[in-house]
Amino acid sequence: MTTSIQRAANAETVAAAKLLLSQMGIAPADLVTVAIPVPTFAEVVPQVRATLAAGTRGTYGAALNRLETQWRDRRLDEVSKPDLDEMTQAVQAVSRVNRASRGGTSAAEHFVSAVRCVYRYAEDHGWIRPSDNPARRLSIPARQRSHRYAIPTQQLTEICQVTATTGDDPELDSLILRLHIETACRRSGALALRPHDLDPDMCLIYLREKDATERWQPVSPTLMRHLLAHAAERHSPQSGRLLRYRNGKPITSRRYDHLWQRIGEVLPWVASRGITAHWLRHTTLTWVERTFSYAVAREYAGHRGKTHGTTATYVKAHLHEVAAALAVLTREPHPLAPAYQPASAASAH
Template sequence: MAAARLLLERMGISPADLLEVRPPRPVAPTFAEYVPVVAAAVSPGTLRAYGSYWNRVVQAWGDRRIDEPRPSEIEQLRVQAQANVVVRSNSRGGRSAAENLVAALRCLYRKAVDDGYLDAADNPALKVAKPRRLPSTRRAIGDTRLAEINEVAATTGNDPALDSLLIRLHTETACRRGGALALRPRDLDTDQCLVFLREKGGTSRWQPVSPTLMRHLVAHHAERGDGDRNGPLLRYRNGRPLPVMLLVGRVGGAGFGSGPGVWS
């Protein structure tokens, strides 16, 4: 160390001078140029969550370089996003929009740091706080209402047997739509009354179910399946597998239909 210090002194260089030396940084692109790069690098789920907010950033700052906005400007954009949110019956003052905008910018700037356009310490989005998340308003469906839903599903619609089976599956396992649609005959452990669920984000789990539900799942496969234990379990009367999207009818009207649409 002493020899190194002596050499630096003879060269007229101080240790502080060495700390200030940085490799040349590439010129930062504009938001209009960089957002498509980030959008192409993230997962489809991330793109669905943040895509609309990145579009909003491009509309506001499209011609600016990504290293130009200061934290105060991001806060202003966050306030605008919260104020201009579409008011719905379940609206909570635009807090989710503000939170998602900050999260979208943090994701974008993480990529910018990785690409060498910014230092991690210069990330302006990290210096902007997200709105505090309010307690969830979700609640469980009461026994009476759940009984009404099951009754309507079992007595109306174009395929009551399938509708009732779907509701029973979701009620017992709390699985997502994707977990139900991905279910295969080989995922049924009839000895231990377990179903193997593959759900969002590549997660999987063995879930206990009642003997009644297991018996109906096995009977459903025996009646409508094609003998392939690796194919989809849930099928229409004609043996066609359920599509990725399912229709939910109105309770008290058409019931929980099983045609194309959205299951919730």
């Protein structure tokens, strides 16, 4: 009797559950969870790498390689936060040390960002639940203050003189330096520059830099002439890289490494301080900020977002103001700043 009553009650419960599910538009089969196998790092990292832009792929390259090789056969759900913390500390400890380094914090920051990118990809594909994602609990190391500063005028002159009088291609190297000094562009922006990014009429170049930022940047008529001549003489394709060796091959970041190594051999203080092209960015932007304003320097640098406070939203500078700063810096008139003529230009650097 008891068994019959229990069976009847169970049948009623099942019937009620089916009725409720049908009213909710849910089939009983939908409640059956099929376990999705979690892939290994060797399987996931190449997929993540293929989704990244070239600049991001370069930034995360070392970190992704480390994950792919050291944890090749480990599944993503087999790694804990302590495991990631330990590897982050190892990355920071073995990072390259020079005068410009800041204790490996940059390498550790890139590693954490790369790990988050991998696990975010895993979340999007349903391999890892957000609550089980160890990368969400990782902390990015606090950045130390940069050791870079504006290069004094006399020392900048020495750098330019060594560049123009040494090496196997001083013409190329001098063009690279002038490009960085005038535009304060990053190395990635110079390497990505293409002939069809040049606007000779308005003396503008189109820069593509990190975080997918893109902008038009004023250049002097002199620099524009040299860029056009370089592209023509070295047969740079309109949609290919502009800066090239004499044999027509595009330069890479290695050209920068060799350039500053050569300058450091002649000027020991360049080597001892770890000076690179990024110091030229500091130099130009410092001059623009001191001579014009913070807003103009921010626009000159191509900085975006609200990292410097909400006020930056209201005190934005415009392209014509950047062109005016360039005209004073180079002592050349610019099409976008006709009021700034060489006769009235202030001394730059």
